[in-house]
Amino acid sequence: MSKYKLFLLRHGEGAWNKENRFCSWVDQKLSEDGLKEAQDCGRLLKEQGYKFDLVFTSILSRSIQTAWLVLEAMGQEWVPVIKSWRLNERHYGSLIGLNRAEMAKEHGEEQVKVWRRSYDVTPPQIEESHPYFLEIYNDRRYTTCDMPKENLPRAESLKEVLDRLLPYWDSTVVPEIKQGRTVLISAHGNSCRALLKHLEGISDKDIASVTLPTGIPVLLELDENLKPVKPRQLLGDQVKIQAAIKKVEDQGKAIPST
């Protein structure tokens, strides 16, 4: 019997998504399309009559923007929003800023797939010489985390994402859900996947083939032990959902050279 409802949302398109570059911890804002995805999502949730009590986001602007636009569309701007680095997108290390298609051409689709979709293979660490190193680590927000800046990740596998997410989930999010609060987690592709893996008990192997489309709210109905009582539901128009899934999957493929 479903006792709790939890919503996960992967933010929509940022400028770099369009260019097929690993954005990760670089703080891109949403593109025009990404803004629209968030607004559409909010409208859908409003039509279906959902009421949130609490929203969690990462400290990357695109997940926060998404949450704000969703709340605005629903007339629930007053709902508290709590932000944490532990919901940040996966840290892609030295791959940050690189174009996926070029990488696939250079390293082959398989190697890129391994880096993107394996559970515990960590990409190479970001170094001080990396063009985006200072933009990330000089940012003041990383002095406000519950961990000293020097201990924050320099690269992560999906496993490492879950390692830093799970303590936050357990200590901060779970108690709210257990008090009956309807929670929305507005985050990123990999932080959402990591959480899904944990909640649904997906194996290390199977998580590779789990793709979350952008801008589509995911509803999990949970029992009193926070175990899902039914498969996750992607809310909204099914044709739109399938198109969104395909869009994400296509991003991993190399553009054929002409």
Add this chain to the structure above:
Amino acid sequence: MAAYKLVLIRHGESCWNQENRFCGWFDADLSDTGEHEAKRGGQALKDAGYEFDICYTSVLKRAIRTLWFVLDSIDQMWLPVHRTWRLNERHYGGLTGLNKAETAAIHGEAQVKIWRRSFDIPPPSMDEGHDFYQTISKDRRYSDLTEDQLPSCESLKDTIARALPFWNEEIVPQIKEGKRVLIAAHGNSLRGIVKHLEGMSEEAIMELNLPTGIPIVYELDKNLKPLGPMQFLGDEETVKKAMEAVAAQGKAKK
């Protein structure tokens, strides 16, 4: 030497301001002008290089969205934001939703004058039959308030009385820890903070109309006493107009 800096911002025009209706706790959205004011306020803070550590706002969207526009402009969307009903606009009770002409027609000009000039006489309460009783008093966002806390109307005195505990218990400790605070709220809740900071009389605070959409900066000593009058941030023209408008208020006949 300033120990602390505090920034206040009063939200800009709402859709109901446009219609000249008493808004209070009705959750009116910003008009296009109000959005523009918020963006301009954010730009002023960005140009002046302001950094904050924590933000406070009410549970009404016109203040929250103003804050969001500002945080977007200054690229600090990641800052923690605390929303509280205690920073809400004054509750206008039975007058909520009425425009100024209707109010005079129903209650008479003399009574309206009394309400406008009084610090502690509340408007009539919003009872169960009121058009907006359900949407306001029964709104989910107020479900944690006790019966004593949830107002059916407020005088300016009442508004200040429920805003100040939040200022003293939540905001002041943060300031004293060295956190740089931004408060985005409403004319009357901000009046509560200003009256308290400057030790203003009841008459004086009733004369003061804070400018909208313009960041208001206080430099405070270690006891949170202002070192000087409030400063406005913005381009020269905007600031000059705001200062003149405030100066003229005390002289205006009511």
